[in-house]
Amino acid sequence: MxxxxxxxxxxxxxxxxxxxxxxxxxxxxxxxxxxxxxxxxxxxxxxxxxxxxxxxxxxxxxxxxxxxxxxxxxxxxxxxxxxxxxxxxxxxxxxxxxxxxxxxxxxxxxxxFPSVQATATILANELQPGAYGEWAAFHAGVAAGLAGDFETAKRLFVSAQRHAASQAQVLLGYIDDPGAFRSYARGTIEDERAYYGLGALPATIAI
Known part of the structure; x- marks a missing residue:
């Protein structure tokens, strides 16, 4: 048209x-x-x-x-x-x-949001105790895990609600293996980058 x-x-x-x-x-x-x-x-x-x-x-x-x-x-x-x-x-x-x-x-x-470390801090600080948005805990949990704070990541994934819960459960399966967690999370990022026609994740991005 x-x-x-x-x-x-x-x-x-x-x-x-x-x-x-x-x-x-x-x-x-x-x-x-x-x-x-x-x-x-x-x-x-x-x-x-x-x-x-x-x-x-x-x-x-x-x-x-x-x-x-x-x-x-x-x-x-x-x-x-x-x-x-x-x-x-x-x-x-x-x-x-x-x-x-x-x-x-x-x-x-x-x-x-220049780095996952800065992002993890901001997203965690923005969470309202007992009143997380459906995806807020999930996103904060991924960022925390990528920043190396797996204790926080686990707590946030457990608290994820409704539709976000199923995605959080997948990542909980990797939470005790930092290398596997980062590999899985990086893979999802690379897959989405490919879907949107972007190149490989820049080497300047530490994940």
Whole structure:
């Protein structure tokens, strides 16, 4: 189906601003992704069911296989409100502003999650005692295990709820063998990287 005018503007502005920062468009969708090693930086110019225009969602997707081959928005925020398309002259600069805001947030995320050690600390500290989100304990557990804190990883996997519990149980099977745990977790990361058309995990990423 041919792309509509506001869709073409979003694609053009996103390409101009985001592509130099390592983002690429996911197919013909309004989603753009960038390789950050063991995670993806994800941008969605989300359409509305009622009006022409876009919302902006910016997210982190952990590449350790909570839902293999599903682009989950594991840490997500909606930036601002809906920007309605009225005409090209009005819409172009607004979408450009959105795209430039993405770069600011992406840089913050990159500074927060440069390594699995830093990520493990942040994810564990963000957990609310007795009120974990369904996948929060799982993601924090994987990060803890990759950072070498297997006691914390085990505790978090045991606490994982609902759908996350089955994934956590798989990793619990490796929890007493650090080498096997890292090998399995790295394998899931490499598999997801391959699925999204990325190369091998960079040697600068210690896992």
């Amino acid at each position: 041919p792309e509509n005018e506001h869709g073409r503007i979003i694609a053009s502005e996103a390409k101009t601003v985001l592509q130099p920062a390592g983002f690429r468009r996911k197919g013909r969708s309004r989603i753009w992704i960038a390789d950050r090693g063991f995670w993806l930086s994800v941008v969605e110019f989300q359409p509305s069911s009622w009006s022409k225009g876009t919302y902006l969602n910016v997210a982190v997707h952990w590449l350790w296989g909570s839902l293999p081959q599903t682009l989950t928005f594991d840490r997500s925020e909606r930036v601002g409100g809906f920007v309605e398309f009225q005409n090209s002259a009005q819409f172009v600069p607004l979408v450009g502003q959105m795209a430039r805001k993405v770069l600011e947030i992406d840089q913050i995320n990159r500074s927060m």
